[in-house]
Amino acid sequence: MTSATQEEHALFDALHDPTRRAVLELLRNGERSVRDLTDQLPVSQSAVSQHLKVLTGAGLTTARPDGRRRLYRVDHTGLGHLRAWVDRFWDEALTAFADYATEAIVDQAPAERPSEDEGSGDA
Amino acid sequence: MTSATQEEHALFDALHDPTRRAVLELLRNGERSVRDLTDQLPVSQSAVSQHLKVLTGAGLTTARPDGRRRLYRVDHTGLGHLRAWVDRFWDEALTAFADYATEAIVDQAPAERPSEDEGSGDA
DNA sequence: GCTAATGATAAGTCATGGCTTATGATTCGC
């Protein structure tokens, strides 16, 4: 079912490239045509189109035809997925940190123990 | 001065690789040694160390020495930056969308309107 | 109709980065 891992990959893959992030930054100001974006970036029109394809595939942009132009704008879909990913991780990280802090306090009493058995999780 | 763009780059660069994301997933369960991580990943110990270096550089993990081992765990710093980036973008995207929607409604009065605005739906 | 403009795609080039196998540096157990 396009395992959420797929979306993850598409997202982080899309956001990895600085030029693509620059495109997103430009789109923050509102809709822009490919031509317009190209004029403000140090790469060719072809490159911009290729980047937009990747961004759209990741749900980060959408296009709307307008005459012989295509107006692109930021899409919430991808951003929402990214946000969900971060949030999930955020919570887990805090929990893990709390566990660690607690354990550290407990460890304070005895001398030293391996503290190696975090085995409660998955194999 | 490590312009926020630098952090951005380090972050997205770190999160781009699937193996590094897998490392983060493993660390969600708590602290783990490099050896432990290596045993659960299909790559060499060397590769894991290299990944951990990148992750740490992006503020996504931290290490704590424990004997001859090093215990790694998730760091909030990088996640916080990522979260801030998304939130900033999220707000802007919503604003831009609101502008667009408003404009679309205004445009409804005169003759021509895109009629194509897939407005609230996702693509 | 034809020409110009806009944007997507094809094909090819070149740098980047993720992996490997050594090897070095530290620390534990005997």
Add this chain to the structure above:
DNA sequence: GCGAATCATAAGCCATGACTTATCATTAGC
């Protein structure tokens, strides 16, 4: 101390991907 274990680093290999220059498809304007 010595050998074993853990981890980081060095050097090298190879696939991936970001870019380029054509070229094709569509639309506006004459």
